Amino acid sequence: MLNVMQKQPAQVSAPGASGDKLETRERPFIVMDDVTMTYGGRSGVVALKHFTLRVGKGEFAAIVGPSGCGKSTFLKLASGLRPPTAGGVIVGEREVAGPLKFVGMAFQNPVLLPWRTCLQNVMLPFEIVEPFKSRRRADKEIHKERAYQLLKTVGLAEAANRYPWQLSGGMQQRAALCRAIVHDPELMLLDEPFSALDAFTREELWDVLQALWTERAFTAVLVTHDLTEAVYLADTVHVLSDRPGRIIHTQHVDFPRPRNIRSRFAPEFVETVFELREKIAEARTETKK
Amino acid sequence: MNFGDRIRDAAGPIGMALLFFVFWELVCRMFQIPNFILPPPSETILEIFKEWKVIWPNAQQTLFTTMVGFVTSVVFGLLLGALVGISPELYRCLSPLLIAFNSVPKVAVVPVLVLWYGIGTVPAVLTAFLISFFPIVVNVAAGIAMMEPELADVLRSLGASRLEILIKVGIPRSLPYFFASLKVAITLAFVGSVISETVAANDGIGYLMMAASSSFRIPLVFAALLVVAIMGVAMYAIAAWTEKWFTHWAVRDEGANATYATGG
Numbered sequence: 001m002l003n004v005m006q007k008q009p010a011q012v013s014a015p016g017a018s019g020d021k022l023e024t025r026e027r028p029f030i031v032m033d034d035v036t037m038t039y040g041g042r043s044g045v046v047a048l049k050h051f052t053l054r055v056g057k058g059e060f061a062a063i064v065g066p067s068g069c070g071k072s073t074f075l076k077l078a079s080g081l082r083p084p085t086a087g088g089v090i091v092g093e094r095e096v097a098g099p100l101k102f103v104g105m106a107f108q109n110p111v112l113l114p115w116r117t118c119l120q121n122v123m124l125p126f127e128i129v130e131p132f133k134s135r136r137r138a139d140k141e142i143h144k145e146r147a148y149q150l151l152k153t154v155g156l157a158e159a160a161n162r163y164p165w166q167l168s169g170g171m172q173q174r175a176a177l178c179r180a181i182v183h184d185p186e187l188m189l190l191d192e193p194f195s196a197l198d199a200f201t202r203e204e205l206w207d208v209l210q211a212l213w214t215e216r217a218f219t220a221v222l223v224t225h226d227l228t229e230a231v232y233l234a235d236t237v238h239v240l241s242d243r244p245g246r247i248i249h250t251q252h253v254d255f256p257r258p259r260n261i262r263s264r265f266a267p268e269f270v271e272t273v274f275e276l277r278e279k280i281a282e283a284r285t286e287t288k289k
Numbered sequence: 290m291n292f293g294d295r296i297r298d299a300a301g302p303i304g305m306a307l308l309f310f311v312f313w314e315l316v317c318r319m320f321q322i323p324n325f326i327l328p329p330p331s332e333t334i335l336e337i338f339k340e341w342k343v344i345w346p347n348a349q350q351t352l353f354t355t356m357v358g359f360v361t362s363v364v365f366g367l368l369l370g371a372l373v374g375i376s377p378e379l380y381r382c383l384s385p386l387l388i389a390f391n392s393v394p395k396v397a398v399v400p401v402l403v404l405w406y407g408i409g410t411v412p413a414v415l416t417a418f419l420i421s422f423f424p425i426v427v428n429v430a431a432g433i434a435m436m437e438p439e440l441a442d443v444l445r446s447l448g449a450s451r452l453e454i455l456i457k458v459g460i461p462r463s464l465p466y467f468f469a470s471l472k473v474a475i476t477l478a479f480v481g482s483v484i485s486e487t488v489a490a491n492d493g494i495g496y497l498m499m500a501a502s503s504s505f506r507i508p509l510v511f512a513a514l515l516v517v518a519i520m521g522v523a524m525y526a527i528a529a530w531t532e533k534w535f536t537h538w539a540v541r542d543e544g545a546n547a548t549y550a551t552g553g
Contacts, residue, residue, distance in 0.1 A: 079446045101448035111440040115461050115536075127457070128447045183447075 027093075029187070029219045030055040030078055035087035036244075037073050047073040049244035051087070055221060055236075060213055062222045062230035064280070065240030071223040073245070075189045078221060079103045092186060101129060104180035104218075106193040110172040112164040118175050119160040122147040125183040132183060150178045153215075154208050170201035174208060181212060188213075188220040194229065203261065206232055210258060227273050227280075232264055239280055249279045328508040336512040343509075344497065348516050351482055351494040354410055355524075358417025359478040363471070366422050370429025374463065375455060380430060391423040396484055403489040413485040413493060420481035421474035428470035432463025468532030475524045483517060 030053065037048040047070040055061045063071055076082040077089050080100040089096040104125075112121045126132040126143045136143065151160050154174040164172055173193060180188060190209075194202040210233060213220055224230050230237045231253050239249040253272060255263055263269055310330045316322070317329035324332060337344060373380045395416050402412035436458055444454045486495025494513050501509035 076442075079442070081442055081445060099445045099448060101446075103446045105443050105446045107439040107442075109437065109439055111437050111443060113440075113458065113461070115464075124457070125447050128444065128449045128453060130448075179443075189446075 027057060028054040029057040029059070029092060030221070031088075031090040032077070033088055035077065035084045035089060037070070037077060037082070038085045046244040048077075048084075049246055051246050053238060053247055055219060057219055058217050059236060060220045060222070060234045062224060062234035062237045063240055064224055064227055064230045064237060064276070065245065066242055066284070067225060069240045069243050070245030071225075071240060072191055074240075075105070075191050075221070075223060078187070079105060079189055100187070102186045104183070104185035104188045106173075106176050106180045106188075106190050108192045108196050110164070110169075110176035112172055112175055112179070114164050117161050117163055118156060118167065118171075119144070119147055119151065121164065121175055122151060122178045122182050124179055129183045147178070147182055150182055151175070153211070154178060168201075170197050170205065173197060173201075173205060177205070177209060177212065181216060181218065184216065184218075186218055188218050190220065190222040190224075192224055193222075195224070195226065202229070203264075207258075207260070209233060214258065227276050228264065231269065231273050231276065232259055237276060239276065242284065249276075251276060251279070325505055325507045328511050332508050333511040333515055336508040337515065340509055340512060344494075344513060344516055347492055347494050347497040347513070348520065350410075350492045351413075351479070351486065351517070352520060354413035354482040354485075354493065355417050355475075355478045355520075358414045358482060359421055359475055361414070362418045362422040362425060362474060362478070365418075366425025366470075366474075367429055367467070370426045370463075370467075371433060371455075371460070373426065374430040374433025374459065375451070377434065380434070387423065387426065390419075395420050395481055396488065399485045399488040402485070408489045408491060410490075413482040413490060413495075416485035417478040417481035420484075421478040424470045424473045424477065425467070428466040429463050432466030433459040436462060465532070465536045468528070468536055471528045471532065472525055475528050476521050479517060479521045479524070 032051055032053045035048055035051040036046070037051075039045045039047060051070075051074070053074075063074060065071055073082075077084055077096070078091060080089075080091070080096040080098055080103075083097070091100060092102070112118075113124070116124070123143055126136055126147075132139070132143065148157070148160055151157055151174075154177065156171060156174050156178070159167055159171055159175075164175070167175065173196075177193070180190075193209075194205050197205065206229065213233075222230065222233060227237075234253055237251045237253060238247050239251075240246070241248045251272070255266075255269065314329045314331060317327060322329075328336070373383060398419065399412055399416055402415050406412055406415070433455070436454075440458060441454060444458065449457070482493065483495040483498075486493035487499050488495075490496040494517050498510050498513045501507075501513065
């Protein structure tokens, strides 16, 4: 059941490794080769160094690591919001040059627009992303229905016409997830979206996210510092070192889907999390030397 | 909110105002302060009715100059505030100049304005404009500039242009700040036009006060002051009501109470 890969990062990044060895679902969707990212000029902070990563199309990848290790920087690069200092970023077989338009993003802070209702917030991408944008008058009812159906699948049907401040943190985060995927992006980038929620709400939202991912088959990258969350949701968990960040360990998680609360407490699940935890501890002492 | 709640809400502020007038009245009577030093409120209110024919046209004039000045500063304040809010660089370059202009006492500017435009309406309008302009600019700029970086990321990753981000997020976001600044600006505009009228005008409440005090009609001075105060409160109430109407979503937002007040 377990397929624990214990490779050196150099092997993971080796050309040709993406196909057979890494067992990605199809061809890689995100390709980062030896990327370096420095903030604030030459003497500035090095957030990522020799960072190499492959994420297959339709794969659910998770990146875990200590805080301040460059996890968020990775998302900025993958979404094209920032160009790398050195190295290349390829997403969807194209070199990234500027913000990508087929990306949905969700953050720790739900950042909904407080003057819009839940439904209007979810419809925001329709007003910006083509081809929805130019058809937004003609298709207004269709868009509305689509956003509403999505809210319904995450259990927010009754909150559709409420304002964000009338919703709990968990409900706001559900709405933020809906906004991130309502326009069917090919890539979903999640920056610790559940870390500000209580444990029960978090577990609920894992299942919400898992269901959405199963249904819509987008490529997802989840950045988190919660190992259980990473193992529960992802196909592949990448462990990042301390700053400057690079991948120091990659582990496949092959538990059958849909995973549920039972699988989360199964011995082999706990074992996987524990092994991952060990790897991080090992890696951290190594870096310190 | 039903009618009973409204009355309960209004009782506190009205009661406090009444208490103030009672206190004023008592002080005047207890210490037997002569009318030409501090007339009691009863005398002042009586004077408003007695001299209504004199006060009303002057009040109209002041209201007119104030509103013209105020509306002008809203238009220009919004424009400049939006520009400065979009571009931090422009804000950095402009802010010393803005602060310098705002620091100049407006009383000192009035003689210059009179020199340019003559005695009367135009200097009063311009003074009202100059004094109420700054808080609007600063608040609008702050409102636009204070966007959460994640929100900007969400929009940019959807492919939104800078203009789209401004329209969808920047401007709505800055509305509570803008309306909060209106409440400050409208009262300041009154200060501006009255100052200008006291220095150089042939009508308006400010002029009336100068004329009355030079002939020792102190009750009339206080009557005029009271009228200005009432007009100020009325305009403030209108601004506050507009604010509530447009930004009902922000009633729980601390941002709505952030104002940048300046005096003159």
